[in-house]
Amino acid sequence: MAGFSRFLAVLRVFNDAASAWSVPDMAETLGVPASTAYRTVRDLVDAGFLEAAHDGAYRLGPAFIEYDRLLRMTDPLVHAGAGALRDVVMQAHTPCVALLSRLYNDQVMCVADEAARETSFRSSYERGKPMPLTQGATSKAILAQLPARQLNRLIGAPKTAPGYEPLRRELADIRRRGYCATASEIDTGLAGIAAPVIVREAGVYASLSLVADDSSLDDGQRRRLVLLVVSAASLISEELRHRHNSTSIHTPVLMTKRSVQ
Amino acid sequence: MAGFSRFLAVLRVFNDAASAWSVPDMAETLGVPASTAYRTVRDLVDAGFLEAAHDGAYRLGPAFIEYDRLLRMTDPLVHAGAGALRDVVMQAHTPCVALLSRLYNDQVMCVADEAARETSFRSSYERGKPMPLTQGATSKAILAQLPARQLNRLIGAPKTAPGYEPLRRELADIRRRGYCATASEIDTGLAGIAAPVIVREAGVYASLSLVADDSSLDDGQRRRLVLLVVSAASLISEELRHRHNSTSIHTPVLMTKRSVQ
DNA sequence: GTCAATATTCTCATTTTATGAGAATAGAAT
DNA sequence: ATTCTATTCTCATAAAATGAGAATATTGAC
Numbered sequence: 001m002a003g004f005s006r007f008l009a010v011l012r013v014f015n016d017a018a019s020a021w022s023v024p025d026m027a028e029t030l031g032v033p034a035s036t037a038y039r040t041v042r043d044l045v046d047a048g049f050l051e052a053a054h055d056g057a058y059r060l061g062p063a064f065i066e067y068d069r070l071l072r073m074t075d076p077l078v079h080a081g082a083g084a085l086r087d088v089v090m091q092a093h094t095p096c097v098a099l100l101s102r103l104y105n106d107q108v109m110c111v112a113d114e115a116a117r118e119t120s121f122r123s124s125y126e127r128g129k130p131m132p133l134t135q136g137a138t139s140k141a142i143l144a145q146l147p148a149r150q151l152n153r154l155i156g157a158p159k160t161a162p163g164y165e166p167l168r169r170e171l172a173d174i175r176r177r178g179y180c181a182t183a184s185e186i187d188t189g190l191a192g193i194a195a196p197v198i199v200r201e202a203g204v205y206a207s208l209s210l211v212a213d214d215s216s217l218d219d220g221q222r223r224r225l226v227l228l229v230v231s232a233a234s235l236i237s238e239e240l241r242h243r244h245n246s247t248s249i250h251t252p253v254l255m256t257k258r259s260v261q
Numbered sequence: 262m263a264g265f266s267r268f269l270a271v272l273r274v275f276n277d278a279a280s281a282w283s284v285p286d287m288a289e290t291l292g293v294p295a296s297t298a299y300r301t302v303r304d305l306v307d308a309g310f311l312e313a314a315h316d317g318a319y320r321l322g323p324a325f326i327e328y329d330r331l332l333r334m335t336d337p338l339v340h341a342g343a344g345a346l347r348d349v350v351m352q353a354h355t356p357c358v359a360l361l362s363r364l365y366n367d368q369v370m371c372v373a374d375e376a377a378r379e380t381s382f383r384s385s386y387e388r389g390k391p392m393p394l395t396q397g398a399t400s401k402a403i404l405a406q407l408p409a410r411q412l413n414r415l416i417g418a419p420k421t422a423p424g425y426e427p428l429r430r431e432l433a434d435i436r437r438r439g440y441c442a443t444a445s446e447i448d449t450g451l452a453g454i455a456a457p458v459i460v461r462e463a464g465v466y467a468s469l470s471l472v473a474d475d476s477s478l479d480d481g482q483r484r485r486l487v488l489l490v491v492s493a494a495s496l497i498s499e500e501l502r503h504r505h506n507s508t509s510i511h512t513p514v515l516m517t518k519r520s521v522q
Numbered sequence: 523g524t525c526a527a528t529a530t531t532c533t534c535a536t537t538t539t540a541t542g543a544g545a546a547t548a549g550a551a552t
Numbered sequence: 553a554t555t556c557t558a559t560t561c562t563c564a565t566a567a568a569a570t571g572a573g574a575a576t577a578t579t580g581a582c
Binding site: 264283284285295296299300303317 | 528529530531532538539540
C-alpha cells in the first residue's frame with residue numbers, strides 16, 4: 001500500500017459501528033506495522049481529519065465539519081436544493097421529509113434534507129448516508145434518467161438476470177411519467193414520491209423526493225404532492241441550468257490566480 | 262512538498278470565494294507542475310474528496326458529506342449537543358439560535374446549531390465556520406475555562422500587550438459567574454449568552470451559546486435565558502462525563518479487530 | 523469538416539519520501 | 553520498583569512521488 005491510500009485506509013476503518021480506534025487496532029486491522037500507523041494517524045491529526053479522543057483512541061476530526069460547511073455553501077446542487085426543500089415541506093401541509101439525493105459511485109446519497117415540523121417518523125435516507133441504487137423512489141427517479149450506457153455499467157447485471165427486465169420496464173415507465181411513487185420499499189409504512197433533477201451539461205444526476213406516512217395519504221393528497229415534487233424539482237433544475245450557463249462563460253466562480261490574492 | 266501535504270494543499274485552495282478550480286490554476290497557485298496537479302486531483306476525485314464540476318473545473322466532493330454524517334452520528338459532543346440545542350431553542354420562547362462550539366486549532370468552531378422557528382436574523386457563527394478566539398460570548402466562555410498554560414499558548418500575546426490584562430480580568434470574571442453575556446461583539450444588534458461545556462478528562466473544551474436580538478430582551482428574559490443556557494450546558498457536560506467514564510472501561514466504542522468483521 | 527489551442531494523460535529517469543524492524547523512551551498499572 | 557504497553561525515534565532500504573516533455577484527447581473557431 002502506498003502514499004495517499006494509506007490515509008484513505010485509515011479513514012475507512014471508521015464507520016457507524018466503529019467510531020473510535022486505538023492505533024494498534026488500526027495497525028492490526030490494516031495489516032501495517034505500528035510505526036507506520038502511528039505516523040499516519042499523527043499526520044491525519046495534524047490535518048484535522050482525526051483527533052485524539054481518550055486513552056489513545058482516535059475519532060474523526062473537525063476538519064470534516066469545516067469542509068462540509070464549505071461544500072454546503074458552495075456546491076450548486078446542495079445550495080440550490082436546500083432552499084427548495086424548505087419550500088417543499090412548508091407547502092406539503094403534512095408531516096413529511098424532503099430529500100435531495102444524487103449519484104455517489106454506485107450508490108445514491110442524500111445531500112440535503114429537511115423535515116416538516118411535526119414529523120414524527122424518520123426516513124432511512126438522511127444527509128450523507130449512502131443508500132441502495134435500485135430501491136426506493138429517490139433512487140429510481142435518478143436511475144430512470146441515466147444514459148443507457150451508464151445505467152448498464154452501474155447495475156452491472158447481465159440482461160438475462162432475473163429482475164433486469166422488470167427494472168428496465170419500471171424505469172421506462174418512470175421516465176414517461178416524470179416522477180416515481182413507491183410505498184414501503186425502503187421503510188415499511190412510508191411512501192416516497194420523487195422527481196428527477198437532471199442537468200446533463202453540468203453532470204448533475206439527482207432527485208428531489210418527499211417521504212410521508214403512506215396510510216395518511218388519500219389520492220387527492222398524493223396528486224398534490226406529486227405536483228409539488230415535480231415542480232420543485234424543475235425549479236432546481238432550471239436554477240442549475242441557468243447557473244451553469246452563466247458560470248461557464250463569465251462569472252468568476254472558476255478561480256484564476258488573481259482572485260485568490 | 263511531499264506526499265500527503267500535496268493533497269492538503271489542493272484542498273486548501275478551496276474556500277468560500279473560490280469554490281471551483283481548474284487544474285492549471287491550482288498548479289500555478291500551488292507552484293507545482295501540471296502533471297503533478299492532474300495526478301493529485303485525480304487521486305482526490307477517486308477518493309470522493311473532489312469531483313468534476315464542468316469545463317475542467319473541480320469542486321469539493323461528496324465524501325465530505327459522508328464523513329460529516331458519520332461524525333455527526335458518532336462524535337460524542339456533536340451527538341449529545343444536537344439534542345440539547347433543540348431543547349434549548351424550544352424552551353427559549355423567543356427567536357434565537359443555539360450553538361455548540363469548540364476549540365479548533367487556534368480558533369473556535371461551531372459544531373452544531375439549531376434555530377428557533379421564527380428566527381429572522383442569522384448569526385455569524387454557523388456549523389463548520391472557524392471564528393475568532395477572543396471575541397463573542399461563545400469563544401470567551403471556552404477561553405475562560407482553559408488551563409493557564411494552554412490559554413497563553415493560544416492567545417500568544419506577551420503579558421505586556423495592550424488588551425492582555427483586560428482580557429485576563431474578563432475571563433476570570435466569566436469563570437466566577439459561570440457564563441458569559443455579550444452584545445454586538447460579533448454581529449451588531451445581537452446578544453450572546455454562553456456557558457462552558459468542559460470535560461477535561463475527555464479533552465472537551467466547548468461552549469453552548471444562545472444568540473438573540475439584543476433589543477428584544479428585557480432583564481427578566483435575560484436572566485431566564487442565562488439559566489436555560491447554563492443548565493443545558495451542565496446537562497451536556499454531565500452526559501459526556503458519564504459517557505466517558507463508561508466507554509473508557511467497558512463499552513466497545515473502542516474498536517477491536519473482532520467487532521469489525 | 524479542418525485547424526489551432528488547450529487540456530489531459532503518459533513515460534521514464536531521477537529524487538524524494540515513505541516504510542518498517544527494532545531500539546529507545548514514556549506512561550500506566552500493579 | 554517493575555512490568556507491560558503505548559508511542560516515538562533511528563536509519564538502511566524499498567517504494568513511490570516527481571516533473572520535463574512527449575503523446576494524445578478535447579475543444580472552439582472558422
